[in-house]
Each structure stands twice: as C-alpha cells, then as structure tokens.
Amino acid sequence: MMNEPEKRGDILSMTKAELEEWMAEAGQKRFRAGQVYEWLHVRHASSFAEMSSLPKALRQELGERFRIASLKVQEVLTSRIDGTQKYLFALEDGNVIESVLMRYSYGLSACISSQAGCRMGCRFCASTIGGRVRDLEAGEMIGQVIMMSRLASERISHVVIMGSGEPLDNYGNLVRFLRIMGDPQGECLSLRDITVSTCGIVPNIRRLADEGLPVTLALSLHAPSQEKRERLMPIAKKYRLPEVMDAMREYYDKTKRRITFEYSCVDGENTSLEDAAMLAGLVRGMNCHINLIPVNPVRERSYRRPDRRKVEAFRDMLEKRGISVTIRREMGRDINGACGQLRRSYLLDSESS
Numbered sequence: 001m002m003n004e005p006e007k008r009g010d011i012l013s014m015t016k017a018e019l020e021e022w023m024a025e026a027g028q029k030r031f032r033a034g035q036v037y038e039w040l041h042v043r044h045a046s047s048f049a050e051m052s053s054l055p056k057a058l059r060q061e062l063g064e065r066f067r068i069a070s071l072k073v074q075e076v077l078t079s080r081i082d083g084t085q086k087y088l089f090a091l092e093d094g095n096v097i098e099s100v101l102m103r104y105s106y107g108l109s110a111c112i113s114s115q116a117g118c119r120m121g122c123r124f125c126a127s128t129i130g131g132r133v134r135d136l137e138a139g140e141m142i143g144q145v146i147m148m149s150r151l152a153s154e155r156i157s158h159v160v161i162m163g164s165g166e167p168l169d170n171y172g173n174l175v176r177f178l179r180i181m182g183d184p185q186g187e188c189l190s191l192r193d194i195t196v197s198t199c200g201i202v203p204n205i206r207r208l209a210d211e212g213l214p215v216t217l218a219l220s221l222h223a224p225s226q227e228k229r230e231r232l233m234p235i236a237k238k239y240r241l242p243e244v245m246d247a248m249r250e251y252y253d254k255t256k257r258r259i260t261f262e263y264s265c266v267d268g269e270n271t272s273l274e275d276a277a278m279l280a281g282l283v284r285g286m287n288c289h290i291n292l293i294p295v296n297p298v299r300e301r302s303y304r305r306p307d308r309r310k311v312e313a314f315r316d317m318l319e320k321r322g323i324s325v326t327i328r329r330e331m332g333r334d335i336n337g338a339c340g341q342l343r344r345s346y347l348l349d350s351e352s353s
C-alpha cells in the first residue's frame with residue numbers, strides 16, 4: 001500500500017457536522033458520523049481498524065480518505081509533590097509542544113498549547129523567545145487532551161488553553177477545537193469547564209463573544225496602566241488597555257461568564273500597593289476574579305518574583321476593596337519550568353547536538 005499520509009486529512013480536526021456531510025456524500029447513513037465520533041472522542045481509538053461497530057468497507061474507506069493524527073511522547077516529567085505531569089509531545093512534522101496534566105479535587109485538568117512557539121513577545125515568557133513556528137490544527141489541540149487522558153486512563157474534565165501560543169492568534173482552529181470538545185457525542189466537556197487565555201487580541205475577543213461558545217475567558221492583564229502594560233507586553237501597544245477592558249466587558253455582557261484576569265507579579269514592575277489600588281479601580285464593577293501568578297524566572301530573562309509577603313500584601317489590598325483574588329497555587333513546583341521552558345531546553349539541546 002502507498003504511504004502518503006500528507007494527502008489524508010486529519011479526521012480529529014473535523015466537527016461532527018462535517019463528518020455527517022462526508023457520510024452523506026459517501027452514500028452512508030448519517031448516524032455513522034456519530035459512531036465514528038464516539039470512537040475518536042470517547043473511546044480514543046487510534047486506528048480505523050478497531051472501530052468494530054462500523055462495516056469493514058466503511059472502515060477501509062475512512063482509512064483511505066483520512067488519518068488519525070497522533071502525538072508522540074518525547075519526554076514526561078512527574079512531580080513528586082502532587083503528581084502533576086508535564087509532557088513534551090512531538091507532532092507529525094517533528095515540531096514539539098508542551099502540555100500539562102494537573103489533578104484537582106474536581107477532576108483532571110489539561111493545560112494545552114495552541115501554537116508551536118508564539119509571536120506575542122511578552123517579556124517574561126519563554127514560549128515566545130524563538131517566535132511562532134506555526135499554528136496548531138484543531139486535531140493537534142484535541143490530540144493533547146486525548147493523549148493525556150489515554151495515558152492517565154481517565155477522562156479529562158477541564159481544559160485550559162494556557163500552554164504555548166496565543167489562542168486568539170489561531171482563531172479558526174480554536175473555534176473548531178471548542179465545537180468538537182463541546183459536542184455531546186464527543187469529549188462532551190461543558191464549555192464552562194474550558195478556559196481560553198488571551199493576551200488581549202481585541203477584535204477576536206469580540207468575535208468570540210458572538211460565537212455562541214460561552215467558554216471562560218481569561219485576560220493576561222499583568223499591569224494596571226497602559227504604560228506599565230506596554231513595558232511587559234508589546235501587544236499592548238496595538239490593543240490599548242481601555243479597548244481591551246471594553247472588549248472584556250462586552251464578553252461578559254454577552255456570555256454572562258465571569259471574567260478571569262491573570263496577573264503575573266514581577267519584582268519591581270507591577271506589585272506595589274499603588275499598583276494594587278490602580279488595579280482595583282480598573283476592574284471596579286466587573287464580575288471577575290484575579291489570579292496572581294508570582295512570575296516564573298526564565299533563564300534568558302532577568303525578571304524575578306517579588307517576595308511572598310509583597311504578593312500577599314498586594315492580594316490583601318485587593319481583597320479589602322471587595323475583589324475576588326487568589327494567589328495561584330503552584331502545581332508541580334519541582335518540575336515547574338516556566339511556560340514554554342521545557343520545549344525551549346529541548347530545542348537548545350537539539351541545536352547543540
């Protein structure tokens with residue numbers, strides 16, 4: 001048999017509606033799409049051959065027309081403290097990406113990447129150092145969830161798109177991913193249990209608000225003023241703070257999903273009590289939650305985390321003003337290379353060898 005996988009589309013990237021359409025065109029019954037969907041997204045089948053409820057001829061036809069893209073585990077680190085696992089996956093074209101699996105009282109939460117690399121340039125982030133290599137296909141985002149679920153022999157109940165990449169810079173594939181994840185015959189996640197984290201791409205925040213996919217939206221805020229935000233995040237020059245905040249308010253008004261703000265605390269940059277007061281003013285009246293993340297030092301960057309008392313004083317000041325705020329619990333502290341750092345060290349190692 002000829003082996004030309006590049007000609008066969010990845011079936012994991014298809015929505016159920018698309019699969020139904022394909023079935024109709026192929027002269028098959030519509031319900032076959034649901035069956036295939038269940039094999040892929042509930043039973044996590046890795047081949048068409050094992051889809052035993054389908055007629056053999058259909059399995060063969062599917063195999064000629066499609067492939068089931070697979071990720072390869074390149075490396076896995078397991079925390080001795082809380083069992084958190086950090087995965088380095090190789091894609092079919094050899095690119096590598098990072099994903100993290102965390103266990104909480106309410107179930108397993110997967111943190112996945114949306115791009116190989118990133119072009120947003122946030123100063124403290126390791127994922128952006130080599131720029132963006134390429135967008136991930138929807139099936140490659142789903143593949144991360146499927147692989148981690150398979151390896152844990154357990155269903156994933158929550159997904160956060162907070163790995164490498166900017167999800168709203170890969171909008172089409174993100175929306176496709178969300179539709180597939182939310183399908184009741186597929187992975188069947190409640191959209192409220194999926195969090196999309198963005199650095200603030202305003203037009204796409206507005207588009208997402210109209211998509212009818214009410215996921216939790218997290219904004220990487222990181223500073224309470226335009227001037228300070230620009231220093232940490234170059235994208236802030238393009239999408240200015242008042243615009244970004246307006247778009248977040250619109251997102252809330254349309255979806256009624258409580259907004260999350262992520263705020264990486266960087267020593268000497270954004271964690272003074274004046275910053276806290278300004279931040280409280282900025283989010284006044286919004287139904288939101290603030291997540292404080294003491295910055296993870298990145299080898300290539302000189303940013304440091306403030307000492308714990310300073311972060312706690314910052315939190316207390318916000319709490320006093322009636323704002324819901326937590327200091328992010330650090331999962332897998334012992335393996336917690338910063339966002340994108342595992343991939344980065346892998347790339348450096350392969351360059352030097």
Ligand code: SAH
Nearest residue numbers: 125162165166197198199220262295296338
């Ligand atoms: N592009 C998306 C997802 C990025 S990662 C976004 O910007 O939201 C998820 C969060 O981790 C973001 O808030 C990001 O700014 C933050 N982050 C990245 N590197 C970090 C580091 N070294 N220390 C602390 N937070 C970091």
